[in-house]
Amino acid sequence: MKLYFTPGTCSFAPHLAIRELGLDVELRRVRLGADPVVVADGRDFRQINPLGYVPVLELDDGRILTEGSAMLLHLADAHPDGGLAPPAGSAERDELHRWLVFIGTELHKTFSPWLFHPEYGEQAAQVARERLFKRLAVVERQLDGRPYLLGDRFGIADAYLFTVVDWVRPLKIALDDYPHIAAYLERVRARPAVAEALRREKTP
Ligand SMILES: N[C@@H](CCC(=O)N[C@@H](CS)C(=O)NCC(=O)O)C(=O)O
Incomplete structure (x- = not known):
């Protein structure tokens, strides 16, 4: 491979x-x-x-x-x-698919390209930041009481979520309003x- x-x-x-x-x-x-x-x-x-x-x-x-x-x-x-994904056909698997699509379309493609390419201009970046914060709030609620996105176990959704949300670091986006996300990033980083x-x- x-x-x-x-x-x-x-x-x-x-x-x-x-x-x-x-x-x-x-x-x-x-x-x-x-x-x-x-x-x-x-x-x-x-x-x-x-x-x-x-x-x-x-x-x-x-x-x-x-x-x-x-x-x-x-x-x-x-x-x-x-054990990185629940079995096909289970309710947990539906949740996994939902989160993978959410991370790909709502988080990944809000961060990138809009926040990484200054050529789109500050107005586009500002719109993207506002969009992003609303979506991070959804993630913050999900991580309240859960160590990983789908519960107690690290899985592929976490590999993707960690990868894209950790872009807050190069972008210098503070996570003060998202303590569960901040703790989550450190939890995954420690793996x-x-x-x-x-x-x-x-x-x-
Ligand atoms: N839909 C693709 C998007 C991949 C993507 O956006 N890759 C970025 C890096 S995070 C890239 O290579 N960008 C360079 C480009 O598009 O020219 C996926 O989910 O794998």
């Missing part, structure tokens, strides 16, 4: 799930931009993902998966003993798999 990734981006979510599951993976670093390239060999990354974005997961059978949530579900379902994934991304 190969993971095309860029440090500091949403590709950390499938990477974290891979480390939580203790799987082997070859990391391929991608330099994003107008002409994204695979750093190791200078290949045009659009040959792998025509839209030029990470993450991309290349499976051992040669299949290429794009879309982080699809990768997370694939990883959890291929390794059910890892050995996070340290392992960060270490591997420095020296892939």
Whole structure:
């Protein structure tokens, strides 16, 4: 399995799930931009993902998966003993799907591109921040009394939530009004798999 990734981006979510599951993976670093390239060999990354974005997961059978949530579900379902997702057909699984879609559409795509690209202008960033705060309030309520998004157990939704909400750090967004989220980020950050994934991304 190969993971095309860029440090500091949403590709950390499938990477974290891979480390939580203790799987082997070859990391391929991608330099994003107008002409994204695979750093190791200078290949045009659009040959792998025509839209030029990470993450991309290349499976051992040669299949290429794009879309982080699809990768997370694939990883959890291929390794059910890892306990990163509730079984298909359960009410908990419905909740997982709901949260993955919420994180992808309401959080991830509010943070990025609007808060990371100054070229959109301060007005767009302000609208995005207001949108984000309303959505963080929903997460804050969910985390009240729950160590992880779906309850007592870390799962793939947490890999994704941690990855995107931790962008408050580079963006210098204070979490004073969101104490449960702040505690949650530290709880997830303390997991050995996070340290392992960060270490591997420095020296892939
Ligand atoms: N829908 C994709 C979005 C992935 C995405 O937004 N990737 C960002 C990094 S967080 C990226 O590579 N952006 C560069 C670009 O779009 O050119 C997914 O959920 O996997």
